Amino acid sequence: MSETKPIYSEDNIRTLDWQEHIRLRPGMYIGKLGDxxxxxxxxYILLKEIIDNSIDEFRMKSGKKIEIKLDEKTVTIRDFGRGIPLGKMVDAVSKMNTGGKYDSKAFKKSVGLNGVGTKAVNALSDYFRVKSVRDGKAKVAEFSKGVITEEHSEVESSERNGTEITFIPDHEIFLNFKFRKEYIERMLRNYAYLNxxxxxxxxxxxxxSENGLKDLLEENLEDxxxxxxxxxKAEDIEVAITHSDKSQSESYFSFVNGQNTTQGGTHLNAFREAYVKTIREFFNKNFDAADIRKSIIAAISVNVEEPVFESQTKTKLGSNDxxxxxxxxxxxxxxxxxTKLxxxxxxxxxxxxxxxxxxxTSEKERKELSGIQKLARERAKKVSLHNKKLRDCRQHYNDQKAERKSESQIFITEGDSASGSITKSRDVETQAVFSLKGKPLNCYGLTKRVVYENEEFNLLQAALNIEDSLEDLRYNQVIIATDADVDGMHIRLLMITFFLQFFPDLIKNGHLHILQTPLFRVRNKKETRYCYTEEERLKALNELGKNPEITRFKGLGEISPEEFRHFIGKDIRLEPVVLGKDQTIEQLLDFYMGKNTPERQQFILENLILEDTDI
Incomplete structure (x- = not known):
């Protein structure tokens, strides 16, 4: 019996509305979703897309102030630029290929991309409101998920010219999301330095900021x-350079057209090469590049005409023109x-x-360490083929061809049972597991020599691929997964100390996280709830009726692989390890692993989930 071939006709071809296309493929416009x-x-990309348009107005010498308000999940951004032309305002935020940036003379070195970003924000928001004030008149329109819900008529207005946009991200697309002010503050500081x-x-x-990149370095210096x-400075380029007295690593801040390119690109590669070349020629010595750049702290900003980025989120410059x-x-x-340097x-x-x-000095230190490094690398190479500590994944952050590279994660766990549960329930494409054996060494105050002499640290460094820089980091998210008890908290602090001491850029660039796992399971015959806090447990008890079954998870190893799948999948809850704007690495290290101050004791008590004896 022959199979009937499917009919392929005009009926099979469907044209998606602009907002449907964005909502179907949000990653094309804003990268990963996340929480x-x-x-x-x-x-944060939604927020950036709107701010970028306001920045472009400032760069066109129109409006010197931007006001941003965040109330829980509602964001409002008001600039004092020229305002969107009222007759085209609705089209500008809801029709593809409509925008003021196709004329490259007007926006030759703009950040935004023809207004596509604003339309993506509109399509991916539960609520989106745009208001434009222009020459004594104002107009407002409201949308939901890209579909217009209300368009008001033009009215007389005494307000200053400009655009105000309010949006609430769509909770169906951004699950359990929460804006973290630390990330927004860092983004805004960078915008100020660049403008x-x-x-x-x-x-x-x-x-x-008055002094641009000089202010950026001064405010980010910890040592x-x-x-x-x-x-x-010169037209289209600005750099700021110094060297740290203590840090071992290279530290860079890079920007293109005012956009923070956290993953670097052709401009940063050119800077690193040019700095080495200039120094060698100035001293007429063929110094090793690693010795020239060791402990450097630098920032570079370039303005490029019509730049090509490797993604819509503009974190890495791809073009070389x-x-x-x-x-x-x-x-x-x-x-x-x-010339200038x-x-x-x-x-x-x-x-x-x-x-x-x-x-x-760097040359001398490198030669002294070279013997230890050689032995450590050989040891790591031998065990990498059958490294029992690392259960690797297939897609990596430093693989440009990997479709899901931004999803790559590595869980640092302690003990066989916890490692086993995560290993059995993980996504082998994007999730790796590194197993610690007992408590790691306290690195507080030690030199980098210990990274090579301690086998466990050396293997972790090799697994992450961060010996020289973060450029080839293999996992986007490095996740510490320990039990919520005294030992687990101590291991967590020891691992944070390790990264703060030797690889602070991992934390500065937002790669280090703590895995949140449920403390309780509350269930009846119809429903199961996993509770991460005492408040969630009480709510579940209240809503699930009489005598539900309550299980207290004392350690990660007690959670079955079948259940663990829920906690490291799409509903994963991660707490980022963030450097606050008023905290230095030295202060954090001293706080976590220095003298046992009352403040440190209080921190441990507040973050430690003690055994609940009432259940």
Whole structure:
């Protein structure tokens, strides 16, 4: 009996409305969705897309202030630019290929992409309201999930020109989401550094910079620096450079057209190469690149005409052209540093001497460590083929071809039972597991030598692929998964200390998280609830009726693989390890692992889930 072939006709071809297309493929527009626990989660991209348009108005010398308000899940952004032309306002936020940025003369080096971002925000919001004030008149329109619900007529207005947008992300797309102010504050500080003279007011707090990248470095410095910040500027490029007195790693802040390119790209690669080249030529010595760049803290910002990013979220520059008729990014950056930095060092010989001394010290330290590193690498290479500590996944963050690279996670667990539960229930495509054996070494105050001498730390460093920099980090999210008891809390603190001491950029760039797992299971014959807090447990008891069954999970190993699947899948709850704006790494280290102060004891008590004896 022959199979009937499916009929393929005009009826099979469906044209999606613009908002349906965005809602069907949100990742194309805003990257990963997430719940707000990572700085690159979708809810922050929605916020950025609206702010980017306001920044472009400032860059066009229209409006010097942006006001942002966050109330739980509702965001309002008001700029004082020219305002969207009222007759085209609805089209500008709800019709593809409608926007003011196709004329590249007007927005030659803009951040936003032809208004596509605003339309994506509209389509992915439960509620979206746009108001434009222009030359004494104002207009308002409201939408839900990209569909217009109300369009008001134009009215007379005495308000200043500008655009105000309010939105609430769609809870069906962004599950259990929560805006974290630390991420928003960091984003706004960067916007201020890149746009000197712009005032950004967020929930009453003002962000403002006069000196651009010099201010950025000064406010991000945690250690003593070896010499005053070198601040160099020209049309379309600005750099700030210094060296840390304590940090072992390279630390960079990179931007394109005012956009924080957290994953770098061609401009940052060009800067790292150009800095080495300039230093070698200035001293006429073929120093090792690693010695030249060790402990560097630098920021670079370039303006590129019509940049090509590797994704809509614009975190990595892909193009190598400054503009259709200009030089390549590499040539532009190399020529700039070769001239400006070389001139600076000739004029400031005392700083040049400090730089040379730092290079020679790094060279000496590297040679002293080389023997240990060689042994450690050989040891790691031998065990990597049959590394019992690492159960790897297939897709990695540093693999450009991996479709789900941003989803890659590694769980750092303690004990065979917890590792076993996660290993059996994980997604082998994107989730890896690294097993600790007992409590790791306390690294507080130790040098990086211990990373190579301690086999467990060396293997973890190799698994993450972060020995020299974060550039080839293999997992987007590094997740500490320990029991909610005294031992688990101690291991968590020891691991945070390890990363703070030796790989602080992992925390600065939002990659380190704590896994939240349920403390209780409450169920009756019809429904099962997993409760992460005492409040959730009481609510479940109240809603599930008489005598439900209550289970207290004392450790991760007690949760079956079948159940664990729920807690590390789409409903995963992660608590990011975040450096607050007023905290330095040194302060955090001292707080977590220094003297046993009353504040530290209180922190441990507040974060420790004690045994509930009433159930």
């Amino acid at each position: 707000g626990s990572s700085a690159d989660d979708g809810i 000197p003279g712009l005032k950004i007011v967020f929930n009453g707090e003002t962000y403002f 003593d620096i070896l010499y005053p910040i070198i601040h160099l 400054m503009g259709p008729n200009g030089p390549t990014v590499r040539t532009f950056v190399v020529d700039f540093l070769k 070389d001139n600076f060092l000739h004029k400031n010989t005392e700083i040049a001497e400090v730089v040379q001394k730092k290079i020679l």
